[in-house]
Amino acid sequence: MKLTELFQRKEFVITSEVGPVKGCCRNGQPEFVQEAKSLKDYVHAVNVTDNQSAKMRLGSLAASVLLKNQGLEPVFQLTCRDRNRIALQSDLLSACTLGIDNVLCLTGDHLRQGDHPTAKGVFDIDSVQLLSIARSLNQGNDLMGNDLTQATDLALGAVVNPNFQPLDLQLLKMEKKLASGAQFFQTQAVYDVRLFETFARKTEDFGVPIQYGVVIIKSPQMGRFINENITGITVPQWLIDEMAAASPEQYKDKAVEITTRLLRQIGPMVQGVHFMPLGWSDVIPRVMERLRSTCQCGG
Amino acid sequence: MIATTKKLLDEILEAMAGFQKVGLVGCDGCAKVCMTGGADEVAAMAQELKKQGKDIVFEATPERTCNVVKAHPVLEPLKDKMQDTDAILVLGCGGAVQVARQLTEQYGLFKPVKSGLDSVGHMDMVVAGQVALEQCQECGECILNDTAAICPVTKCAKSLLNGPCGGSEEGKCEADPSRDCAWVLIYNRMKALGEVEKLKKFVAPKDYRKAAKPRTLYIKEGRLA
Numbered sequence: 001m002k003l004t005e006l007f008q009r010k011e012f013v014i015t016s017e018v019g020p021v022k023g024c025c026r027n028g029q030p031e032f033v034q035e036a037k038s039l040k041d042y043v044h045a046v047n048v049t050d051n052q053s054a055k056m057r058l059g060s061l062a063a064s065v066l067l068k069n070q071g072l073e074p075v076f077q078l079t080c081r082d083r084n085r086i087a088l089q090s091d092l093l094s095a096c097t098l099g100i101d102n103v104l105c106l107t108g109d110h111l112r113q114g115d116h117p118t119a120k121g122v123f124d125i126d127s128v129q130l131l132s133i134a135r136s137l138n139q140g141n142d143l144m145g146n147d148l149t150q151a152t153d154l155a156l157g158a159v160v161n162p163n164f165q166p167l168d169l170q171l172l173k174m175e176k177k178l179a180s181g182a183q184f185f186q187t188q189a190v191y192d193v194r195l196f197e198t199f200a201r202k203t204e205d206f207g208v209p210i211q212y213g214v215v216i217i218k219s220p221q222m223g224r225f226i227n228e229n230i231t232g233i234t235v236p237q238w239l240i241d242e243m244a245a246a247s248p249e250q251y252k253d254k255a256v257e258i259t260t261r262l263l264r265q266i267g268p269m270v271q272g273v274h275f276m277p278l279g280w281s282d283v284i285p286r287v288m289e290r291l292r293s294t295c296q297c298g299g
Numbered sequence: 300m301i302a303t304t305k306k307l308l309d310e311i312l313e314a315m316a317g318f319q320k321v322g323l324v325g326c327d328g329c330a331k332v333c334m335t336g337g338a339d340e341v342a343a344m345a346q347e348l349k350k351q352g353k354d355i356v357f358e359a360t361p362e363r364t365c366n367v368v369k370a371h372p373v374l375e376p377l378k379d380k381m382q383d384t385d386a387i388l389v390l391g392c393g394g395a396v397q398v399a400r401q402l403t404e405q406y407g408l409f410k411p412v413k414s415g416l417d418s419v420g421h422m423d424m425v426v427a428g429q430v431a432l433e434q435c436q437e438c439g440e441c442i443l444n445d446t447a448a449i450c451p452v453t454k455c456a457k458s459l460l461n462g463p464c465g466g467s468e469e470g471k472c473e474a475d476p477s478r479d480c481a482w483v484l485i486y487n488r489m490k491a492l493g494e495v496e497k498l499k500k501f502v503a504p505k506d507y508r509k510a511a512k513p514r515t516l517y518i519k520e521g522r523l524a
Contacts, residue, residue: 080457081457085504107457107459107464107465108457109466109473110456110457110466110473110474111474112456112474112475113473113474121456121457123457123458123459124504124507125504126457126458126459126460126461127461127464128460128461128462128501128502129460129461129502129503129504132501133504143504159465160465161465161466163468164463164465164467165468165469165470166483166486166487169462169463169482169483169486170462170463170465172462172486172495172498172499173461173462173463175499176461176462176499176501179501180501188465231466231467231468231471231473231476232465232466232467232468232473234468
């Protein structure tokens with residue numbers, strides 16, 4: 001099922017995210033599959049990250065297929081960091097062939113933060129170009145205009161970071177992604193409601209579905225770690241203080257409470273939510289149940 | 300200029316192991332500017348190698364060792380001395396080492412030619428005598444006319460052509476927060492020039508044939524192959 005069909009039906013689209021395991025999965029069911037399965041009744045689809053943070057892992061396509069085989073709807077994340085234009089197109093053909101319906105086109109984190117910092121980054125194509133290429137494949141042609149024996153049929157997603165300053169520059173790129181074929185957007189994690197409001201206001205005329213992205217903050221230490229080490233996300237002091245005021249065994253309850261609150265405030269501004277639970281997927285059912293009982297969005 | 304850094308002495312000594320009589324060739328062009336291979340650094344290397352028990356047969360520093368026009372007139376008269384060496388150590392960029400090697404072959408000599416430096420990029424001196432920056436990677440398809448004279452191919456860590464990634468924070472680069480985000484620089488300058496609208500244009504994937512190595516330039520025809 002394509003996410004675009006859900007957006008067309010005006011569904012509030014809920015997705016989560018899992019990171020493939022660092023290892024082979026020939027025997028047994030890996031934890032990330034179990035994690036995704038636990039969300040089956042709560043989300044429409046589950047993103048599968050692509051060697052996230054430039055750390056080498058099981059490929060996102062293979063991991064997406066594992067989820068598909070379990071009856072889950074994967075969103076295959078595809079980055080430009082490790083593949084040239086031939087590999088990207090080939091992987092898009094492969095994805096469609098293997099039954100994938102949704103692909104999220106990204107640039108990819110820089111190698112410097114990863115576990116192979118000595119590797120050569122590819123970056124032959126950027127995310128705007130990748131969207132344009134993926135759209136061509138959907139129309140039956142490759143980048144060079146050659147005919148395909150069978151076109152792909154993929155819903156094309158993209159990302160945007162509302163935290164970016166100057167925001168207008170990020171929106172300029174968002175518009176280019178939109179013009180190049182992006183059919184839905186997932187945002188970087190945002191915790192500043194006012195900031196998101198500004199972003200939502202400036203993008204409402206774009207006419208493209210946007211899912212609010214939220215990383216589940218698991219502890220005050222994690223909040224501080226993100227601020228010090230992860231660029232592009234800011235965890236506000238109020239959130240860190242609120243977590244710090246709780247005892248460690250209450251952190252998960254607190255995460256449920258904060259995430260629910262953020263969604264109540266931001267949910268009405270968007271067409272869906274994208275959770276990035278980083279292993280704490282059990283938070284999501286609790287958040288969704290709370291929202292369902294009190295709020296029309298998420299229902 | 301082609302920027303260079305000095306190899307560690309141990310690495311040089313390993314490359315020069317077994318060679319007693321050494322000829323030294325520096326470069327009074329880029330390597331001089333980088334303080335890695337000018338006449339002074341060649342003299343210092345000669346002292347160091349003598350301390351290590353080597354014999355220095357000659358020292359030479361052409362004005363541009365990578366250019367046969369400059370290197371040949373200096374090295375050709377040293378043919379006999381070159382013949383007398385066990386190996387030649389070049390304190391110049393990778394191009395200088397290979398031009399020196401080519402000239403020895405041209406002179407009918409088959410001597411080991413070794414490098415004492417690492418070439419680290421085509422760089423521009425932006426703070427006199429202190430800081431050189433890599434700003435151009437000779438992609439063969441210059442887009443500076445469309446990016447306010449700031450090159451995203453080189454100055455963006457991901458060589459993005461259609462705008463910034465989401466990793467930039469407070470105008471700094473995701474890959475190295477000590478560096479400015481190239482796209483924020485481009486945007487601010489385009490804004491000041493009243494040209495932001497031009498950034499909305501889709502930039503197609505680059506034609507990397509123009510950057511495929513090794514390239515040859517036929518100067519009189521202005522032809523690249």
